[in-house]
Amino acid sequence: MVKYGxxxxxLLKESAINHQQLKKAEMKAGCKAAIPLIIGxxxxxxxxxxxxxxxxxxxxxTMAMSLIVFAGSAQFxxxxxxxxxxPLEIILLTTFVVNLxxxxxxxxxxxxxSHLPFALRTLLAFGLTDETFANMSQRYQPGSPLGDDHQFAxxxxxxxxFSFYITWSSATAIGLVLGNIIPDMTSWGLEFxxxxxxxxMVIPYLNTKAMFSAMFCAAIASLYFAYLPNKLGLIIxxxxxxxxxxxxxxxxxxxxxQGEQA
Amino acid sequence: MNEFWLILGMFVITFGIRxxxxxxxxxxxxxxxxxxxxxxxxxxxxxxxxVPAVVMPxxxxxxxxxxxxxxxxxxxVIISLVTKSLLKTIFFGMLVFLLLKFLIx
Numbered sequence: 001m002v003k004y005g006x007x008x009x010x011l012l013k014e015s016a017i018n019h020q021q022l023k024k025a026e027m028k029a030g031c032k033a034a035i036p037l038i039i040g041x042x043x044x045x046x047x048x049x050x051x052x053x054x055x056x057x058x059x060x061x062t063m064a065m066s067l068i069v070f071a072g073s074a075q076f077x078x079x080x081x082x083x084x085x086x087p088l089e090i091i092l093l094t095t096f097v098v099n100l101x102x103x104x105x106x107x108x109x110x111x112x113x114s115h116l117p118f119a120l121r122t123l124l125a126f127g128l129t130d131e132t133f134a135n136m137s138q139r140y141q142p143g144s145p146l147g148d149d150h151q152f153a154x155x156x157x158x159x160x161x162f163s164f165y166i167t168w169s170s171a172t173a174i175g176l177v178l179g180n181i182i183p184d185m186t187s188w189g190l191e192f193x194x195x196x197x198x199x200x201m202v203i204p205y206l207n208t209k210a211m212f213s214a215m216f217c218a219a220i221a222s223l224y225f226a227y228l229p230n231k232l233g234l235i236i237x238x239x240x241x242x243x244x245x246x247x248x249x250x251x252x253x254x255x256x257x258q259g260e261q262a
Numbered sequence: 263m264n265e266f267w268l269i270l271g272m273f274v275i276t277f278g279i280r281x282x283x284x285x286x287x288x289x290x291x292x293x294x295x296x297x298x299x300x301x302x303x304x305x306x307x308x309x310x311x312x313v314p315a316v317v318m319p320x321x322x323x324x325x326x327x328x329x330x331x332x333x334x335x336x337x338x339v340i341i342s343l344v345t346k347s348l349l350k351t352i353f354f355g356m357l358v359f360l361l362l363k364f365l366i367x
Contacts, residue, residue, distance in 0.1 A: 043349060061265040069272045073304065078272065080311055088264070092271045098307055099279050101300050106283035107292065114287035125281035192331060192359045193352070195315050196338045198308045200351030203342035205305040214302045215309045222310040223317060234310050241306030242299050249298055 023155045029146055030159025033138060037131040038167045041072065044197075045168050048075055049175020050182075051193060055083040059176055066172040070129065070165060073201070074098045080194050086231040093235055105133040112140065116154055124154065127161025135160040210252070214245030330366050334359035 045066070052062035057079065065075050074095050081091050105128055113121055139156050142148060146156065205211050218241025225233030316335040317323055327333065338355030345351060 040349075043352075047352075058265055061269055064265075064269045065272065068269055069276050071272075071276045074272070074276065077307065077311060078268075080315070088267060088271065091268065092275060094307065095272050096275045096279070097303055099276050100303055102276075102280045103283065103292070104297060104300050106280055107297075110283050110287055113284055118285075121284040121287070122281065125284045126277060128280040128284075191315070191319075192334060193356060195312050195331070195335055196352050196355035196359065197348075198312045199335060199338045199355065200342050200348040202305050202308040202312065203339060203351070204346065204348075211302065211305060214306050218306040218309040219313045222313045223323065226314045226318060226323075233314070234307070237310035238303065238306040241309065242302040245302035245306070246295065246299050 019152070023152050026146060026152045026155035027159040030135065030139075030156035030161075031163040032159075033135045033156070034131065034160040034163045037134065038164060041131065041164070041168060042171045044072060044076075045171020046175040046178065047193065047197065048072075048079070049172040049177075050179040051076075051079055051175075052172075053176070053179055054191075055079040057082055062176060063169070063172060066169045070126070070168065071095075071099055072129065072168070076194065076197065080198075081231060081234075083191060083194075084231065086234075090231045090235070097235065097238060101130075102128055105130075109133070109136060112136070112150065112153065120154065124157055124161070127157070127165060129161070129164060131164050132157065132160045210245045210248040213248045214241040217241050217244035328366060330359065330362040334362055 048066070049062060052065075053059065057065075065078075069075065077094060077098055078091055081094060086094075106125070109128070113124055116124070136153075136157055138144065139146065139153055140150065146153075202215065206215065218237045221237035221240040222233060225236050227233075228236070312335065316331040317325070317329075319329065319331040324332065334355060337358045338351055341354050341358075342348075342351040345354075
């Protein structure tokens with residue numbers, strides 16, 4: 001205690017204030033970085049809240065899905081499955097397959113969070129959406145406006161995930177209310193809204209031969225296996241598509257290697 | 263469908279996937295083929311959902327012109343390729359669908 005003179009105590013206090021300011025700045029910047037993605041997500045949150053009851057999901061389960069599960073594209077896919085009365089096991093298996101990509105995100109972020117306390121890592125994991133991952137990738141780019149010191153970058157993460165979480169849940173609630181006001185949307189053929197949403201999501205992927213093969217094979221297989229019970233065809237077709245994509249990547253690598261040898 | 267188990271199951275699966283790497287903080291690594299395969303998963307799953315939904319909207323395969331779901335889906339694919347925008351695709355695709363439904367049905 002005696003070691004610290006009045007001057008060093010002041011320094012310590014100042015640096016504590018400084019840390020506080022840095023944390024605040026990171027958090028604010030995280031919220032700000034999320035804004036464009038939030039604007040893009042609001043219509044989908046509303047669409048989700050509107051479509052969920054027409055697919056047969058209760059109001060509480062719709063809200064719980066946005067509040068507790070918090071996984072945009074999986075939520076839509078599950079709606080589509082509920083609408084065709086797929087059994088719970090298939091729905092959960094599909095959730096697993098669709099969300100597997102988050103493993104990639106988490107793997108990429110591990111070096112950035114491994115020093116943080118366990119409880120904080122738990123919270124950050126809950127908020128690891130596509131959007132927050134995109135935000136964090138920007139934050140860790142060299143030359144980010146917040147600097148290359150990432151000591152408090154997890155506050156950026158918290159800012160991004162909380163603002164996204166609040167918007168997604170509110171948009172879902174708004175959608176539920178809207179769906180209630182506008183009566184009988186099922187008769188409009190709103191189930192097509194889901195198909196067209198998925199088309200808009202899937203077409204931008206079509207930029208490599210491997211991806212084209214994956215989607216083409218998944219499409220053919222999905223018709224071939226359409227009459228399998230319990231929507232099992234979905235999982236089988238997806239696996240066939242993934243296998244097709246991987247094979248093309250593999251063959252491309254082989255032909256590149258051969259080209260180098262020749 | 264028991265909604266309690268649906269929500270609980272989806273939560274456990276989704277959170278589990280997001281958490282497992284953070285929990286073990288770098289003690290697990292994945293083989294390259296698995297990392298490569300993950301990027302094919304979302305488009306493959308989505309395709310496998312869309313195609314039967316629009317080819318057989320009422321449970322039987324229907325490749326005729328009276329299948330407005332299939333027609334609107336094909337047009338939506340073109341819209342998406344041209345506009346490259348998700349929201350525009352949804353808006354105009356839906357518009358095309360409702361128009362076709364009104365004209366044909």
